Amino acid sequence: MTNSSRFTLHASRLIVGITGASGSLYAKRLIETIPANIEVHLVVSENGEKVATYELGKNWLPKRKLIRHQINDFFAPIASGSFKTMGMVVVPCSVGTLGSIAGGLSQNLLQRAADVCLKEGRKLVLVPRETPYSVIHLGNMHALALAGATILDANPGFYQRPKSIDDLVNFVVGRILDHFDLPQRLHKAWKDASH
Numbered sequence: 001m002t003n004s005s006r007f008t009l010h011a012s013r014l015i016v017g018i019t020g021a022s023g024s025l026y027a028k029r030l031i032e033t034i035p036a037n038i039e040v041h042l043v044v045s046e047n048g049e050k051v052a053t054y055e056l057g058k059n060w061l062p063k064r065k066l067i068r069h070q071i072n073d074f075f076a077p078i079a080s081g082s083f084k085t086m087g088m089v090v091v092p093c094s095v096g097t098l099g100s101i102a103g104g105l106s107q108n109l110l111q112r113a114a115d116v117c118l119k120e121g122r123k124l125v126l127v128p129r130e131t132p133y134s135v136i137h138l139g140n141m142h143a144l145a146l147a148g149a150t151i152l153d154a155n156p157g158f159y160q161r162p163k164s165i166d167d168l169v170n171f172v173v174g175r176i177l178d179h180f181d182l183p184q185r186l187h188k189a190w191k192d193a194s195h
């Protein structure tokens, strides 16, 4: 499977990382809507788990078939470039994890899996949520974009006249799925939008 960018999409596997930035609803919606034929490999940071529980309640993880890896399990397949995937999305991505990935620190499995995507030339979509951004955050985003990552921040558009929080969430999640060439019906392309 290929897409139009310089990246090659390998296998029907997608890695989803969740960190402790606000916006766990984006992650929940994404996991719910990734097509069933895609093998989802999930890794959640310790604070990702805590913030998701705080924002969405105890049973926040949607019931779908997925493979969950522990955050410090460096023996997991996604820690190795030899395990082929179509890439990874980190949603929401804290500015802390963003900085660690930009610095190549690989301090936990999530950061390592992201680092693997960069070194292997696979798609890495980062969905930071913070405001305002400091010059350090912006510098890290710049470095990551140069390294091949896509910075797709949690920044919904309003031109489709959203009527609910769900509409706003769907806009961002739809854009994430678009970036992996995965089918989605969460939002329409601009020229298809009807008002």
Ligand SMILES: Cc1cc2nc3c(=O)[nH]c(=O)nc-3n(C[C@H](O)[C@H](O)[C@H](O)COP(=O)(O)O)c2cc1C
Binding pocket: 018, 019, 020, 021, 022, 023, 045, 046, 047, 048, 051, 054, 093, 094, 095, 096, 097, 098, 129, 130
């Ligand atoms: C309720 C709550 C909301 C937070 N929201 C954000 C946020 O929007 N963006 C961010 O970068 N960090 C946010 N943080 C801080 C991160 O959770 C913190 O920096 C943590 O160390 C991130 O670790 P992780 O990247 O390993 O998940 C929030 C923390 C809490 C408790």
